[in-house]
Amino acid sequence: MKLHYKGKYDLNPDSLPHQPHKPNAVPFKEAKDTKTMAMICNIAAFLLLIPLLIILFFRCGRNGLINLFWGSLLSMLCLFPHEILHAVCFKEDVYLYTNFKQGMLFVVGTETMSKSRFIIMSLLPNLIFGFIPYIIAMIIPSASILGAFGAVSICMGVGDYYNAIHALVQMPKGSRTYLHKFNSFWYIPER
Numbered sequence: 001m002k003l004h005y006k007g008k009y010d011l012n013p014d015s016l017p018h019q020p021h022k023p024n025a026v027p028f029k030e031a032k033d034t035k036t037m038a039m040i041c042n043i044a045a046f047l048l049l050i051p052l053l054i055i056l057f058f059r060c061g062r063n064g065l066i067n068l069f070w071g072s073l074l075s076m077l078c079l080f081p082h083e084i085l086h087a088v089c090f091k092e093d094v095y096l097y098t099n100f101k102q103g104m105l106f107v108v109g110t111e112t113m114s115k116s117r118f119i120i121m122s123l124l125p126n127l128i129f130g131f132i133p134y135i136i137a138m139i140i141p142s143a144s145i146l147g148a149f150g151a152v153s154i155c156m157g158v159g160d161y162y163n164a165i166h167a168l169v170q171m172p173k174g175s176r177t178y179l180h181k182f183n184s185f186w187y188i189p190e191r
Contacts, residue, residue, distance in 0.1 A: 001088060001090045001091060002094070003087050003094055003095075003096060004093060006096060008097070008100075009097040009099040009106075011099075013033075013182040014181065016095070016108055016179075017108060017109075017110050018110060018179070018180045018181050022187040023190065024187055024188065025178075025186070027184075027185050028167075028170055028184040028186065030162070030163075030184065034099060034104065038099075040162070041104075041159045042158075044158045044162075045156065046155075048155050048158065052134070052155070053065065056144070056151055059138055059141055060137060060144035060147055063144040064137070064144040064147050065148075066144075067147070067148040070149070071148025071150070071151065071152050072148070072152050074152075075156055079105050079156075080096075080105070081125075081129070082125040082156070082157075083105050083107050085124050085125040086107045086121055086122075086125060086160075089113075089117060089120060089124060090107075090109040090111060090121070091111060092109060093109060094109040095108050104159065110179070111178065112176040114176060114177075115168075115171045115177065118164075118167050119164045119168065122160045122163045122164040122167070123160060123161070125157065126153065126157035126160055126161070129153040130150050130151075130156075130157055131150065132150070133147065133150035133153070134147055136150075137150060166184065170186065172186075174188060174189075175189075176188075176189055
């Protein structure tokens with residue numbers, strides 16, 4: 001994997017690295033642009049945060065909510081490491097973009113992936129920065145700062161769950177996926 005930092009995304013999908021479509025490629029049924037994707041993900045993240053914080057409060061007490069500021073700060077510091085964890089799942093060139101205006105950072109690559117590798121790539125950072133710290137706080141309530149960090153990180157990964165769910169539901173057995181501009185496609189390799 002070779003990571004290329006590209007900076008601010010100009011909202012033009014044609015500017016993203018991409019290869020020609022594979023034969024018989026099928027687009028994922030997903031948001032067609034970053035504005036729609038950001039709106040869906042931001043609403044879902046907010047709705048997910050509420051029950052996570054309620055659970056954190058009942059398990060860790062007031063400290064869970066008091067540590068929300070520190071957990072949020074830690075989550076912000078993990079934005080780039082989050083994307084790096086996505087990037088390490090690629091074997092070839094991968095490109096990192098920022099889109100702070102719509103609350104997004106993302107990586108794209110032009111290689112194809114199996115369904116399972118795509119799902120692992122999508123979920124890996126959320127497991128490391130979100131679910132593991134949150135579960136630790138559920139086991140050890142005095143680690144409430146980890147719970148707050150995990151809760152915010154879990155919510156920041158909503159776009160990744162969105163991608164993983166689309167792969168699980170839409171990709172048939174034996175298919176492969178790839179990114180083309182801003183959207184994902186799947187295809188069955190010719191034998």
